[in-house]
Amino acid sequence: MLQFLSMSESELLKVKADLEDRYNQFKAQGLKLNMARGKPATDQLNLSMKMLDTLNSGSDMHSSTGDDCRNYGLPDGLPELRELFAELMGVDDNNIIVGGNSSLNMMFDAVSCAMTHGFAGCEPWGKQGHIKFLCPSPGYDRHFAITEYFGFELIAVPMLATGPDMDVVEKLIHDDASVKGIWCVPKYSNPTGITYSDETVRRFAALKPAAKDFRIFWDNAYCVHDLTDTPDTLLNLWQECRKNNTIDLPIFFASTSKITFPGAGIAAMGASEKNLSVLREHYSFQTIGPDKLNQLRHIYFLKDLDGVMDHMTKHRALLEPKFRTVLGRLESELGGKGVAEWTSPNGGYFVSVDVLNGCAKRVVSLCKEAGVTLTGAGATYPYGKDPNDQNIRVAPTYPPVAELEQAMELFCICVQLAAAEKLLNK
Amino acid sequence: MLQFLSMSESELLKVKADLEDRYNQFKAQGLKLNMARGKPATDQLNLSMKMLDTLNSGSDMHSSTGDDCRNYGLPDGLPELRELFAELMGVDDNNIIVGGNSSLNMMFDAVSCAMTHGFAGCEPWGKQGHIKFLCPSPGYDRHFAITEYFGFELIAVPMLATGPDMDVVEKLIHDDASVKGIWCVPKYSNPTGITYSDETVRRFAALKPAAKDFRIFWDNAYCVHDLTDTPDTLLNLWQECRKNNTIDLPIFFASTSKITFPGAGIAAMGASEKNLSVLREHYSFQTIGPDKLNQLRHIYFLKDLDGVMDHMTKHRALLEPKFRTVLGRLESELGGKGVAEWTSPNGGYFVSVDVLNGCAKRVVSLCKEAGVTLTGAGATYPYGKDPNDQNIRVAPTYPPVAELEQAMELFCICVQLAAAEKLLNK
Structure with missing residues (x-):
């Protein structure tokens, strides 16, 4: 796997052309996926449906x-x-x-x-x-x-x-x-x-x-x-x-x-x-x-607290595969390429990805054009302005795993595409 | 029925002594009734219990x-x-x-x-x-x-x-x-x-x-x-x-x-x-x-609106007897005596009683001592200060009718007692 930064211009041009091919194939699919907010998915909401039965006309x-x-x-x-x-x-x-x-x-x-x-x-x-x-x-x-x-x-x-x-x-x-x-x-x-x-x-x-x-x-x-x-x-x-x-x-x-x-x-x-x-x-x-x-x-x-902890293991069972998908894709598509760094959290609702300086907006906009909505670039900074235009918040919880696979594949293409564009325009 | 204002001092003293007797009998009962707030009663709350069944684990x-x-x-x-x-x-x-x-x-x-x-x-x-x-x-x-x-x-x-x-x-x-x-x-x-x-x-x-x-x-x-x-x-x-x-x-x-x-x-x-x-x-x-x-x-x-109106007739069936109790007591105990005026509303949650100037606080405090809590005198004015110390808000909705009868009998005794005290101290 080649580091983008150590590629020659012709290598980069070739990589970029390949990425553009893959990107355009995605665009042609007309995806409509949303990873913008930390929203629980429907199967998570279903975990609490019995709560509605606990209070009925016969309850104390x-x-x-x-x-x-x-x-x-x-x-x-x-x-x-x-x-x-x-x-x-x-x-x-x-x-x-x-x-x-x-x-x-x-x-x-x-x-x-x-x-x-x-x-x-x-x-x-x-x-x-x-x-x-x-x-x-x-x-x-x-x-x-x-x-x-x-x-x-x-x-x-x-x-x-x-x-x-x-x-x-x-x-x-x-x-x-x-x-x-x-x-x-x-x-x-x-x-x-x-x-x-x-x-x-x-x-x-x-x-x-x-x-x-x-x-x-x-x-x-x-x-x-x-x-x-x-x-x-x-x-x-x-x-x-x-x-x-x-x-x-x-x-x-x-x-x-x-x-x-x-x-x-x-x-x-x-x-x-x-x-x-x-x-x-x-x-x-x-x-x-x-x-x-x-x-x-x-x-x-x-x-009680035990009840909460039991309930949270059910959320974990649904969320863990999604985080695995996101982290797996990031690793397999971007690992070793020097175009992004990311966190691997033990909990919560997000994965934070830092792309090359000045590339976050471009990545979010490329994804959007191809049908995947991410949290706006800059949203994680005061006034919505990331001084390095670098950080992107990935929210894996809402889409089903299959959609997440697609969305992350596209995301990784866009991260590399934006990196290649940047390095070629230097 | 004699107007308090047209009584002689001896007549007033006699009336006052009778009222004090009745008051002390009430006090001896150790009542504990609350008419302070416009709170719906338990039977009113029961009218909506089926609402809790409308949303359960099988609902859309x-x-x-x-x-x-x-x-x-x-x-x-x-x-x-x-x-x-x-x-x-x-x-x-x-x-x-x-x-x-x-x-x-x-x-x-x-x-x-x-x-x-x-x-x-x-x-x-x-x-x-x-x-x-x-x-x-x-x-x-x-x-x-x-x-x-x-x-x-x-x-x-x-x-x-x-x-x-x-x-x-x-x-x-x-x-x-x-x-x-x-x-x-x-x-x-x-x-x-x-x-x-x-x-x-x-x-x-x-x-x-x-x-x-x-x-x-x-x-x-x-x-x-x-x-x-x-x-x-x-x-x-x-x-x-x-x-x-x-x-x-x-x-x-x-x-x-x-x-x-x-x-x-x-x-x-x-x-x-x-x-x-x-x-x-x-x-x-x-x-x-x-x-x-x-x-x-x-x-x-x-x-829809029809549903609301239907539901409100059920509230009315429960509340109307309570308002009738309050208004009936006021009329039978205080009518024609010149010690209070009150409203007879077609709806809402309150009856407003104006007692003789300078007597509202005394009435509320007499009631309280005998176990009936009313809305604080003055509460209906800015800063809690009724310039005439005259207005008392009666909230008939919360107590059952039987308790309301007692509370209103006591209230009417206190209104007259405060009036007699005032007229005798002039």
Whole structure:
């Protein structure tokens, strides 16, 4: 196998011509495949169908508190579910609010609350003038979008194999009180799939931000979403912060969107008493309380942490072949050619591919023309702008394996084609 | 029956002593009844239990659009439900967003959105300095609380039998660009139970506010909640605004909280294209979309407007005796005595009682001491302060009829006792 970089021009031209042939054959097939979002597939959704039967007209509608879950009340959610999320998130159950169907909504509410009312007795963020938010990149576009919507300056922080570059984080927050927070997906990070190292977590717990109202948004979206026999483990930030007396720094988030149903799951947040007093006040004005029947449904179906872990092995059985397909194709088509690097995650929803500098947009656009929609190039960076035009997020979960084979074959053709074009135009 | 005001002191003392006897007998019973909130009773909740059976593991999970309701997507909600809410609210179905389980949440989101991002291209409300909101009073405490939370000055506007005093409203909004909105429950208003007259609705549609970003928050919470054979009808504000070219003025809200389940119903909002473009952008950052399975459940169960109206006759059958009990007791115990006035609504969830000036707090506190919790005196006014200490909201829906009889007998004793105390201390 020849490295593209060591090819002569004539070799490259020949390779390019072959790739163009293969590409045009794909184009002629008129494919229509979508790998843009981290969406569970239909067979994954089917795993939770029995949940709908657990709550019917003959069911007990009461929480362990004796409250009728059909009526108003219980703003923190059902105690049973607060306990379960406490275990999933590694936070005390008294510090959990169980909400509606979207953890993104709870993150947005937390930012919005800080914008208009502030944390830690500080002025609301919206009244503090120019403010900044740290965005480990590549990262999750919808996180970045929330803070962009609220007018923050987004600061990209490099993602390493151990998590965000903590030297950079520490320096930025130590010197600048206008830095108000950081977005984190600490386990099976979106999109690189890495899990923050113990040292990274310890350094988060030991942060000394200039801003008293600096907050770590710890989105543990993939806390139980293992895909291999060697799952990653994440050090417990809650406990580390207790040790460091920094318990007000983090706000924790998780949901069952990728455990039960993406559109009809349950989300939760966890935080210190001081943070919760601000957030609970916000919710006391914002809502009449969460949908407790869907909470009851989840408890009846999942039962406890063991129930969740059992259920996740079923997801793994469906997802593992898809990740194998993606990684296998990448290896067989691109391995040793020096045109791309990629991660091989132990869990989560994504494979992150770095192509040659300046080629990501071209790859995504070539794929699109041939009928395969990928996450937009740049989406994993603040403002949708990847400075190296290099990173592409591959989302293997939604298409069936057969389609994934096709899509990845095309993807690998496009990666090489874009590389050949680039090298020939130098 | 003697008017309290025309009694001599000795007559009053005798009446007071008799009332105290009756009061103390009540106190000895150790009652524990709650009439504080407009909560549906258990038998009302039971009316919707079959809804839980409509969506089970064998059901079709697809919307009419072909979307799998278990997955992400459809941020405006299911088309079928948008149509239903369009009929309930009198708004075009293209102008409806169907959301989660709380219309209060959608109102809060709309206010929050205007605070941080603004309507009509204006500066965000949060950046405009001192701003004001109109609160027709007596009115709904949780409406007022939202705008208080966001730092508005709350301006009480008198409620008349025809709705808010429109002379006052027109003057306030015409002269003052810092007035940004008004809270309205136009049908079976909370708590007075009146429905805005056609003229009031027409005057709302013809408003010419100084502020370009003034908005009418039109919470049609009781749109189909009739309790008599002579239901009120509300003129359609959406159509009136179309005629007046003022379609950007109102934002409409409704929910099934008091149709299906308070804690697990469906809420919706309606607004002009211009308003929706602002609100849809907000939601596109805020959430991954509403719980579409609960939406599907509602469509399978309620089906259409006829289905809703049929269902509401069942609620009426349960609620009518309760309202009859309350009104009957008020009439038999207080009628002709000159110590209270009350409304006799054709629908909704409340009876509004005005006691003698300066007596409301005393009545609520006497009731509480004897085991009956009422809505706090003053709750129906901005900042919880009734300037005349006169209005009490009675919520007949939650207790069974037998308990309601007891509670109302006690209530009427307390109203008279407070009146006697007041007249004797003059």
